[in-house]
Amino acid sequence: MFVVARGDRLAVERLRRLGDVVEAAMPRRAGEPLGRTLPRWPLALVDSLRLPRCRVFVSTGSNHSVLPALVSRLRGALLLNLESIDRFTVPAKAVRILRPFSAATLVHWPEQRRLYPDAVVTGPVYEPPRYKPRDEGYVLVTAGTMGFRGLFDAVERLGLRRVVLQTGRVDPEPYQKRNPGWIVFDFDPDFHRWLAGASIVVTQFPGSTAATAALxxxxxxxxxxxxxxxxxxxxxxxVYYAQRLRAILLPRASPSLLRRGLDLAEKLEPPSYPNGGETIARIAVSLAEGRHRL
Incomplete structure (x- = not known):
């Protein structure tokens, strides 16, 4: 079972191929003032109380996971607390909150043990490929669910002919009208086909798309x-994240920096790491069956 934010249809479509998907309210969205979130916390709690029982709950570092994880723990589930893949210097608040209630804290990278000396290093957890990689000659520009208008505007000023642009909650229509040769959409449940065919992927930090594209x-x-x-x-x-992924990191979205970044990226060889998701799955199954203690 996967628990995703209510209304995140892209996550629902991606994960339903792997198992049951349940939606729960997200109490706080990225960059949102705390006061504005207060009306959603009771709804998030109600949704969490309605979740099916489980033996092991794996939290993945988002604030959305806090209430479902705590409710599952109170019902007797063992909690595995996974830090975000892009955190190296300051722990995620959700991970700090859940740490006292967890059977184990898990991290993707050895460097993250500086945050949690007793953590289990699983290796990077990323979505497995669904298609064989190929090069169809386009630049894929994506910024997740929320979108990143500043990035999209900067890419548009480069005058690139072959671009696939995923805009999220940013209106895709103006970009499509101004660039009829581009492929522009807000969401696509089969997003991996665009990843598989890209020559280069341009995405935002923070976010997990960079790991999926590179790894x-x-x-x-x-x-x-x-x-x-x-x-x-x-x-x-x-900086740490870019080094691990051998990615080009730009501090802001500007046409000149993007042009230079694209030129440099063409010369990069992405790294190769075993998927840490398999390690977590083995730990979770072992705990659920009572064969292992952490």
Whole structure:
């Protein structure tokens, strides 16, 4: 069973192929003032109380996971607490909250043990590939569910002919009208086919798309810091993350920096790591069957 934020249809479509998907309210969205979130916390609690029981609950570092994880723990589930893949210098708040209630804290990278000396290093957890990688000659530009208008505008000013642009909650229509040769959409449940065919992937930091592109599909990646996500990982985290993914990191979205970043990315060889998701699955199954204690 996967628990996703209510209304995140992209996550629902991606995960329903792997198992049951349950939606629960997200109490706080990225960059949102705490006061504005207060009406949603009771709804998030009600949704969490309605979740099916489980033996092991794996939390993945988002604030959305806090209430479902705590409710599941109170019902007797064992909690595995996974830090975000892009956190290296400051722990995620959700992970700090859940740590006292967890059977184990899990991290993707050895460097993250500086945050949690007793953590289990699983290796990076990323979505496995669904298609064989190929090069169809386009630049894929994506910024997740929320979108990143500043990045999209900067890419548009480059005058690129072959672009696939995923806009999220940013209106795709103006970009399509101004660039009739581009492929532009807000969401696509089969997003992996665009990852598989890209020559280069341009995406935002923070976010997990960079890891999927680099590790699952071995694509050159350009990451651009999104100033609209102030509660997420820091610039220092971005530097570590880019080094691990062998990605080009840009501090802001500007046409000149993007042009240089694309030129540099063409020369990069993406890294190769075993998927840590398999390690977590083995730990979870072993705990559920009572064969292992952490």
């Amino acid at each position: 699952a599909y071995r694509k050159p990646v350009v990451m651009v810091v999104n100033p609209g996500l102030p509660l997420a990982a820091s610039i220092a985290d971005a």
